[in-house]
Amino acid sequence: MSFKINWDALGIAASVACAIHCAVLPLIMSSLPIFGMNIIDNEAFEYFMILVAFGIGANSLYHGYKLHHHRAEPYIFFTTGILLLLAKQVWHQYQLVFLAPAVLAIVYAHFRNYHLCRKADHCHAADCNH
Known part of the structure; x- marks a missing residue:
């Protein structure tokens, strides 16, 4: 039994996780600076999250393309x-202003990629069993 990664699902999950991080984390984790931890508005962490989303998303889209x-x-x-x-x-x-359209564009890209992959006709005359 082989294990296959659904890169589109992983890309969508990463995009949704990013949206949750950006929208909800500041509300829930506002007490972290009291404990000396600051991941909210941490520029390095934000760029790292964008890099992770880019890596997963680019790999997902490349596979479909x-x-x-x-x-x-x-x-x-x-x-x-x-x-x-x-x-x-x-x-x-x-x-x-930038966050909502960014997340929507990334999630739509993965949904569109998923749809195009499912719609693609891979049945060539010599390969078809019917």
């Missing part, structure tokens, strides 16, 4: 989302 659909559309949405996340870091005062 290379093996299934050969369409750039998911890459366009994904890249837009990552750029918006980076913009959120650069223009921190507008982070809420």
Whole structure:
């Protein structure tokens, strides 16, 4: 029995985890500075999370592109989302303006990639059993 990773599901999960981190963590973890821990608004941590989302997402989209659909559309949405996340870091005062469209673009890229992979016709005349 072989183990296969569903990269789209992992990418969607990473995007949702990022959204939860950005939206909920500040509310729940606001007492961490009292204990000397600061992961909220920690620039290094934020860039690390963006890098992780980029790595998982790029791998997921590459798999779908290379093996299934050969369409750039998911890459366009994904890249837009990552750029918006980076913009959120650069223009921190507008982070809420950039966050929602960033997460939506990244999650949509993974859903679109998943849909295109499922829609791809891999049945070639010589390979079909029917």
